[in-house]
Amino acid sequence: MFGGFVGFGNNKGGDWGENLINTVASNTIRHLFTRSESVEVSVKCNPSSKLLQGTIDSFKMNGRGLVIKKQFRAEEMSFETDAVAIDFSSAVKGKISLKQPTQAIALVRLSEADINKSFEADLVRKRLENLTPEGLTEISGGEPVSFTDVEVQLLPENKVKLLAKASWQDTTVPASLTCTLDIAKRRRVKFKDLKFETEDIDPEIRDISQQLTLALGEILNEMVDLDRFNLDGVKLRLNRLNTEGKMLLFSGYAQIERVPQTG
Known part of the structure; x- marks a missing residue:
């Protein structure tokens, strides 16, 4: 009777069911982001009658211009x-509830501009400012050190160049390094093969600049952890990363225990 009521006995009914899931899923996913330029969802189910049992053959999402936690923008994200x-029955009520956990193949594209903008976010700044580890305070005479004006330049073959300023009291020293991006434990972005770039630094301060640059590299290696950005019920894991022009591409998977309702 229910199948006849919603029209699942014909193609029109199948379209109705898929359209319902598409609409509810699109609305749910949009609410996970502070802003989004576009979110497209595609649900496939054949035959359509399987929707009554809650079985979907595949679920795809592609979003562009997605802002996460108010301050982190992704050029594109898909899974x-x-x-x-x-x-x-939960979809009829406007929600998506999983009967069991699932995995999704994920792809994230970050632009160089968005990466640099992320260094202005509060979550990142608090890990780069007013630092007092022993190695840094020895350089600064006991004063807290802050790294600001961070600029990342994406290079071929997963390499990056990074410029910054280290400051304490009335002193400011530039920092400059190149390194290779890599993945550790499928959740951390590591900065490998750190190399101090002397050509950007005045010879009179190269020694202190090198110490500060290497200290910055160590800080960055402990900072980029995907677990800090997980949504409720969703864990992200990385398999690969690649630099392509002014884009940084991450591919991996999402372990989805439940569909989060908010970001």
Whole structure:
């Protein structure tokens, strides 16, 4: 009777069911982001009658201009699942509830401009300012050190160049390094093969600049951890990263225990 009521006995009914899931999923996903330029969702189910049992053949999402936690922007983010089991009755009520955990293949594209903008975010700044580890305070005469004006330049073959300023009291020293990006434990972005770049630094301060540059590299290696950006019920893991022009591409997967309702 329910199948006849919603029209699942014909193609029009199948379209109705897929359109319902598309609409509810799109609205749910949009609410995970502070802002989004576009969010497109595609649900496949054949035959459409499987929707009544909550079975979906595949679920795809592609979003552009997504802002996470108010301050972190991704140029593009997409994911695709295999078969997914959902509670269809929850979709009728405007929510997506999983019957069991699932995994999704994920791809994230970050622009060089967005990476640099992220260094202005509060979550990042508090890990770069007013630092007092022993190695730094020895350089600064006991004063807290702050790294500001961070600029990242993406280079071929997963390399980056990074410029910054180290400051304490009335002293400011530039820092400059190149390194290779890598992945550790599928959740951390590591800055490997750190190399101090002397050509950007006045010879009179190169020694102190080198010490500060290497200290900055160590700080960055402990800072970029995906677990700090996980959504409720979702864990992100990385398989690869690549630099392509002015874009940084991450590919991996998302382990989804439940569909989060807010970001």
